[in-house]
Amino acid sequence: MDPMQAIRETFFQECEEQLGELETGLLSMQEGAADDETVNAVFRAVHSIKGGAGAFKLDRLVKFAHVFETTLDKIRTGQLAPAPALMKTMLRAADVLADLVAVSRDGGAFDDNRSNELIAELSGHSGAPQAEPQASEEMPEANPFAALGWEPVTLEIGPELKEYVIGFRPKPELYAKGNETTRLMRELSRLGSLSVHCEIADVPLLANLEPEQSYLSWRATLRSDQDLATVQAVFEFVDGDCHLDIEAVDSTHLPELPALEIAPEVEAEESAPDPVAEAKVAASATPEPPKTVASAPETRAPREPAKAEAGGAGAAAQNTIRVDLDRVDRLINLVGELVINQAMLTQRVLEAGAVKNASISTGLEDLEHLTRDIQESVMAIRAQPVRPLFQRMSRIVREIADATGKNVRLKTEGEGAEVDRTVIERLADPLTHMIRNAVDHGLERPEARIAAGKPPQGEVRLSAAHRSGRVVIEIADDGRGIDRSKVKAIAIKKGLIPADALLSDVEIDNLLFLPGFSTAETVSNISGRGVGMDVVKRSIQALGGRISITTRVGHGSTFSLSLPLTLAVLDGMVVKVADQTLVVPLNAILETMKPKSGEVYGLGPDSQVIGIRGGFTPLIDVGYELGFRAHRADPMSGVTLLIETEGGMRSALMVDAIQDQRQVVIKSLEANYGHVDGIAAATILGDGRIALILDTDAVVHRSSGRSASSEMLLAG
Amino acid sequence: MVEIESRANAGAREYITFRIGSQYYCIDIMSVREIRGWTPATRLPRAPGYVRGVINLRGVVLPIIDLADRLGFTPTEPTARHVIIVAQTGKQVVGLLVDAVSDIIDMAADKVQPTPDVGSEAARAFVVGVMAIEDRMISLIALESLMPAQVGEAA
DSSP: OOHHHHHHHHHHHHHHHHHHHHHHHHHHHHTTOOOHHHHHHHHHHHHHHHHHHHHTTOHHHHHHHHHHHHHHHHHHTTSSOOOHHHHHHHHHHHHHHHHHHHHHHHOOOOOHHHHHHHHHHHHHHHHHHHTSOOHHHHHHHHHHHHHHTOOGGGGOOOSSOEEEEEEEEEOHHHHHTTOOHHHHHHHHHTTEEEEEEEEOTTOOOGGGOOTTSOOOEEEEEEEESSOHHHHHHHTGGGTTSEEEEEEEEOTTTGGGOGGGGHHHHHHHSTTOSOHHHHHHHHHHSOOOHHHHHHHHHHHHSTTHHHHHHHHHHHHHHHHOOOOOHHHHHHHHHHHHHHHHHHHHHHHHHHHTTGGGSHHHHHHHHHHHHHHHHHHHHHHHHHEEESHHHHHHHHHHHHHHHHHHTOOEEEEEEOTTOEEEHHHHHHHHHHHHHHHHHIIIIISOOHHHHHHTTSOSSEEEEEEEEEETTEEEEEEEEOSOOOOHHHHHHHHHHTTSSOTTOOOOHHHHHHGGGSTTOOOOSSOOSSSOSSOOHHHHHHHHHHTTOEEEEEEETTTEEEEEEEEESOSSEEEEEEEEETTEEEEEEGGGEEEEEOOOTTSEEEETTTEEEEEETTEEEEEEEHHHHTTSSSSOOOGGGSEEEEEEOGGGOEEEEEESEEEEEEEEEOBOSTTTTOOOTTEEEEEEOTTSOEEEEEOHHHHHHHHTTSOOOOSOOSOO | OHHHHHHHHHTOEEEEEEEETTEEEEEEGGGEEEEEEOOOOBOOTTOOTTEEEEEEETTEEEEEEEHHHHTTSOOOOOOTTOEEEEEEETTEEEEEEESEEEEEEEEOGGGOBOOOOOSOHHHHHHEEEEEEETTEEEEEEOGGGTSOHHHHHHO
């Protein structure tokens, strides 16, 4: 890849992270947590995006980010209060910023009016208080002296020339990011007169020299009328990538008046109980002129907290690495092999009858534990928290709430729950759809809510939690709940169910997942665009997940998604069919049963149904269907698995025997062969042989005569 | 020197030969990954008869083609003495079930003659050329045409 392209990609990846930070920060500010740390994090996010965008000449992005940043800076310095109205604007600005990033990355049209509108709005917020004198910055400096009753003259640093001694020692990261000392020094020299001295004492002998290490450091003396913050601003972009130590030395006053150095220190410690006593103690100690003085302006400088933060961020950056996904996948494959091999080894040792040897069996057990541990750790690499996904949803909620005129609050829980990256990626669309539904169909308008005795603000709760090896994601609203009689009426009207159908509450709720069902009486442009819950259900099923609804009329509905943590392994039931071993995905199986005589009926020349609790379900002989045997087996001789297919239809699959229930590693059949109808993928069992994983939907489709092109390809 | 030059020009290649019944066949050795003993394969539903199924080759799902069956002979009754030639064709890896591997031969490309026009459809479809060595005729097999057509397209 073109190196520039690679850098660009990294920039956009980082943008995504920054946008996430930004949104989280803004949301917690909206909740009232406007502490320095949060505000700084938000500011940094916008600032980094602006910096990067500048490097790639993304002017629109820079322009917008700049206005955004200016407003944030006002909040940061306390000139603007994070009032609710302002926060709302900020959140919208974050959305626009995200869109601008997306447009800059993928190309495409962007409505400049949107950004201009917000630029105007942001300037409106930040412009008004700007007129006030910048009192807040001056105040803390002046106040303590007044309180202490000291002569202000002694500490007046004034607008005259100040001398700064700057110690600058770049870390290797600074060079790695393409920064350069020369440029920084040139920048410094613009502020005043500068003399620079390069320290070469640390440069090792050539034999010991590491080319990518940083050995040089610089000591610069700057005489300038600028304040410390301006000098520090020069190093803004290398913050955290260098050891920087800027000392302001007042060359005219300091040497003669050493005792006065105590003053700034006392002033810095705002809570000092007795300044006079403190001063005495300090005065009796041997003073170190430049250091004590330096500490004072630095504490006052607004950049200080940011600097500490940046240090933290630097540390965090060192704790993570970006790894090519292919490499991770290769590792996961290899570990899959390891698991299979370990199972094979165990089986062979058992067959060889060596189990009596205690040390061998202990060794095997240890190996098994180790392989499981390795597998789990490797899977954890691909796992990512659902947080970014949830963050995207808060935006969806905002947009829909605006469009529908509803007052909605999104509450998220368990954002830290980790799921496989692919699952997260493929969850975005269904989740968006369900969130839209919850706001559009689930929640009532404010008037209706008040009439029902509920607070006018509706709540959508999005939560994630790990539950017995799966992740459960719930989308709950406190709206009106599902009107079952209406659902049933619509289903009958659309011919989805017969008019005289007797359905349980759960069955009625599940009608929502039927293709062609939409409860919205008028098709809005938000939900009900023909993309129904059936699509949602299918995408969840394609991920090996299940979806269910619980609803209480007047109290709201909850959609629960139960998803596997990874797509590399699958929980399956190992069954025997006509001497072949097959694996049936566990998520498809509702129950297993042994048919009794008199429960199976013929229907037409070539079909059978089985009576289950009063209803009739098609009975499919898997062995016959897959061509493993020429004639149907006696249903009484086997076991049936009641399964649910897409569209909520039920079928009974007949197999010869159930052998085991276990987790299997998914292997692609397509890579070396091709797609086999009725088979989702392959796996390798403990005896080293390949077992095929059944695509239950395709088998049912095929049996019912429709041509099946199932989307349930587990491995590509 | 002269000989090396002429060999280079002619593009000498090595072929791995094996017997099916009484006839000799060969494939380009560059496409052979390994040769291994027969292990029972897992049947694939509705696959053509010559696809014996799939086996586990160190974690890779490897389809096995019964070459005798594919070329129109009686299907092989595989025993532990039968061998699988693991060969690469395009991006896919396939296993060819044969009776036994007999030899590795060196043959200049210009010694490979076009397939004589015979009636057998299988011979025309899968044999890209023939060569004579000592008193034998060896047919060169085109690997890419061995896989079932619709599968090749699907993959």
